Amino acid sequence: MNQKKILYLTVVFWLLIFSGFILFKEYTLRTGTEMILRIEPVDPRDLFRGDYVTLNYEISTLDLEKVQAEDTHFEYNDRIYLALELENGYGMVKKIYKNPPDDELYIKGKVKELIYDWEEDEDGLIAEEPQIKELRVEYGIESYFVPEGKGLEIESQQWTGRERVDVKVVVDKYGKAVIKSLLIDGEELKI
Amino acid sequence: MFDEDMIQRWVDEGTINNDQAEKMRADLAEYKKEHRSKKQVIAFSTIGAILIGIGAILFVASNWEKLGDSIKVLLLVGSTIGIHYAGYHFKYENQKYPRLGPALILLSALLFGASLFLIAQIYNINANNSTLVLIWVIGVLPLVYGYMSAPVAGLCSLLFYIWVSLLYFERTELEKLISIWDLYLMSGIAVYFIGILHGLAEKIKYAETPFKFIGLQAALFALFVHTFELGEYFADKIVPAIYAVLGVLFLAVLLSKPLRERLKGFQADASISIIALLMAGITLTTIYLPASEKTYMIIFNVIFLVLLTLLLYAGYNMEDIGIVSTAMFWFILLIFARYFDFFWELLPRSLFFMLGGLVLLVISIVLERKRRELKVQFSGGEQ
Numbered sequence: 001m002n003q004k005k006i007l008y009l010t011v012v013f014w015l016l017i018f019s020g021f022i023l024f025k026e027y028t029l030r031t032g033t034e035m036i037l038r039i040e041p042v043d044p045r046d047l048f049r050g051d052y053v054t055l056n057y058e059i060s061t062l063d064l065e066k067v068q069a070e071d072t073h074f075e076y077n078d079r080i081y082l083a084l085e086l087e088n089g090y091g092m093v094k095k096i097y098k099n100p101p102d103d104e105l106y107i108k109g110k111v112k113e114l115i116y117d118w119e120e121d122e123d124g125l126i127a128e129e130p131q132i133k134e135l136r137v138e139y140g141i142e143s144y145f146v147p148e149g150k151g152l153e154i155e156s157q158q159w160t161g162r163e164r165v166d167v168k169v170v171v172d173k174y175g176k177a178v179i180k181s182l183l184i185d186g187e188e189l190k191i
Numbered sequence: 192m193f194d195e196d197m198i199q200r201w202v203d204e205g206t207i208n209n210d211q212a213e214k215m216r217a218d219l220a221e222y223k224k225e226h227r228s229k230k231q232v233i234a235f236s237t238i239g240a241i242l243i244g245i246g247a248i249l250f251v252a253s254n255w256e257k258l259g260d261s262i263k264v265l266l267l268v269g270s271t272i273g274i275h276y277a278g279y280h281f282k283y284e285n286q287k288y289p290r291l292g293p294a295l296i297l298l299s300a301l302l303f304g305a306s307l308f309l310i311a312q313i314y315n316i317n318a319n320n321s322t323l324v325l326i327w328v329i330g331v332l333p334l335v336y337g338y339m340s341a342p343v344a345g346l347c348s349l350l351f352y353i354w355v356s357l358l359y360f361e362r363t364e365l366e367k368l369i370s371i372w373d374l375y376l377m378s379g380i381a382v383y384f385i386g387i388l389h390g391l392a393e394k395i396k397y398a399e400t401p402f403k404f405i406g407l408q409a410a411l412f413a414l415f416v417h418t419f420e421l422g423e424y425f426a427d428k429i430v431p432a433i434y435a436v437l438g439v440l441f442l443a444v445l446l447s448k449p450l451r452e453r454l455k456g457f458q459a460d461a462s463i464s465i466i467a468l469l470m471a472g473i474t475l476t477t478i479y480l481p482a483s484e485k486t487y488m489i490i491f492n493v494i495f496l497v498l499l500t501l502l503l504y505a506g507y508n509m510e511d512i513g514i515v516s517t518a519m520f521w522f523i524l525l526i527f528a529r530y531f532d533f534f535w536e537l538l539p540r541s542l543f544f545m546l547g548g549l550v551l552l553v554i555s556i557v558l559e560r561k562r563r564e565l566k567v568q569f570s571g572g573e574q
C-alpha cells in the first residue's frame with residue numbers, strides 16, 4: 001500500500017470515529033424523550049477533560065423495598081433496565097427489569113454496588129441469608145463538564161440549599177441517555 | 192564505525208598515510224557534527240510536538256466558554272487532519288524537512304486524542320472513562336505501521352498504561368484478582384515482549400526500542416513500588432498463570448537460535464524473562480504460603496537489585512547507553528528510598544539530610560563519571 005493511500009485511510013478512519021461518536025449521541029438527543037432527574041452534585045476533575053460535576057441521581061440508588069423489581073437477584077455489573085414514567089416532566093421510577101421492557105420508557109444502567117440487609121440473632125450470628133436492600137446503579141450520565149472553576153460554584157449553590165439543582169436528560173428507545181442541560185431552580189444553566 | 196584510535200593505529204601500521212588519516216579525521220568530524228545536528232532537530236521537533244499536544248489537551252480541559260461547541264470541534268478536528276497532512280507532506284512529498292514530518296505525525300496523534308476528549312466532553316460522557324483512552328490507542332496505532340512512527344509507538348505504550356489504570360479503577364472486581372502494581376508489572380513485561388516481537392521482523396524493527404523502553408520503565412516502576420512495605424500481598428490463581436505464560440513466551444523466542452539472533456538486546460530480554468518466571472513463582476507461593484509484609488519487602492528489594500545488576504551487565508555488554516542510564520537512574524532511586532526507610536528515625540534529621548546529601552552527591556559523581564566513560568566508549572569517542 002502506498003503512503004498516499006495510508007494518508008487517506010487514516011483521515012477517513014479518524015473522521016469515522018469522530019462522526020460515529022457524534023451521530024451516536026445526536027441520535028439519542030434528537031429522537032429520545034426529554035425528562036428531568038433530581039441530583040446532588042460534587043466537583044472533581046477529569047484527567048483530560050478538566051472540571052466536571054459528579055451527578056448523583058435519585059435513581060442512582062434503588063431501594064428494593066420501595067421499587068418493584070422483576071427479579072430481586074442481582075450481581076455486580078448486571079445490566080438493568082429501569083422503567084420510568086413522566087410526572088410534570090420529572091422521570092419517576094416505575095420498575096426494574098433485567099430485559100428491555102416492551103412499550104415502556106426505560107433507561108439502561110449497570111449495577112455498581114449491592115447493599116445487603118441481614119438480621120442477627122442473640123449471639124450476633126446472621127440468622128438468614130443476607131438480602132439485597134439497595135442497588136447503586138450507573139447510567140453513563142454521571143458527569144457534567146463545566147468551564148474551569150464553575151463546578152465549585154454549582155456545588156455551593158446546591159449545598160446552601162437555597163437553589164434546587166436538576167438535570168435535563170434525553171433517553172432514546174434503546175434506553176441510552178444523554179445529558180442536555182443542568183437546571184438551577186428550574187432554569188437552564190448558561191455556561 | 193571507526194574512531195581516532197583506529198585511524199592512529201592504521202597510520203602506525205602503515206595501512207594509511209598521514210594525508211589519508213587527515214582526510215579521514217576531517218570526514219569523521221563532519222559526520223559526527225551532522226549526526227549530532229540531526230539528533231538535535233529530532234529532539235526539538237518531538238518536544239515541540241509534545242508541548243503543543245499537551246497544550247491542546249489543556250485547552251479542551253479548560254472548557255473555554257467563549258467559543259461554541261461546533262466551532263471548537265471544527266477547529267480541533269480541522270487542525271488534527273491539517274497537521275496530519277502536513278506531517279505526511281514533509282515526510283514523503285517535500286523532502287526538505289524529513290525530520291519535521293514524524294514530529295507532526297506525532298502531534299496529529301495527540302490532537303486526535305484531544306478532539307476525541309472534546310467530543311466526549313460536549314456530550315458529557317462519564318469522566319475518567321477507560322473506553323475513550325482505548326479508542327485513542329485504536330485510532331493512532333495504525334500510524335505506527337502506516338508511517339513507521341516510533342514516537343507514536345511510544346505514545347501508544349503510554350496510553351496503554353493510562354487505559355490499564357482507568358480500567359482497574361473502573362472495574363472494582365479486578366481489585367480482588369490482582370494488585371495494581373502486579374498489573375503494571377505484568378503489563379510492562381507484556382509491552383516489552385511486544386517490543387521483542389517487533390524486533391523479530393525487519394519491516395517493523397523501528398518500533399522495537401520504544402515498546403521495550405516504555406515496557407522496561409513500567410516494569411521497573413512497579414518493581415520499585417514493591418520494594419516498599421505495601422501491606423498484605425495477595426494474588427488470585429490467574430496471576431501466576433499469566434506471569435508463567437509471559438515467561439514461556441519469552442523463552443520460546445529467546446531459546447530459538449534463529450529468532451534470538453535477530454534481537455539486538457538478548458541479555459536485557461533474558462533479564463525480563465527471568466523476572467516474569469520469578470514473579471510466577473512468587474505469586475504462586477503467595478497463594479498457598481503467604482509470607483509477612485517484611486519478607487516480601489526484602490524479596491522484592493533483592494529482585495530489584497538483581498534486575499538492575501543484570502541490566503547494567505546487559506547494557507555494558509550490548510554497549511547500550513540507554514539501558515545503562517536506566518539501570519543507574521533506578522539504582523539511585525532505590526538507594527534514596529532505602530536511605531529514607533532505614534535512617535529517618537535513627538539519626539537527628541539535620542544529620543540525616545547532610546549525610547544523605549553527601550552520599551547522593553558522591554554516588555551521582557561516581558555514576559555520572561562511569562556513565563560518561565561508557566558513553567564515550569560506546570560511541571567511539573563522541574560525547
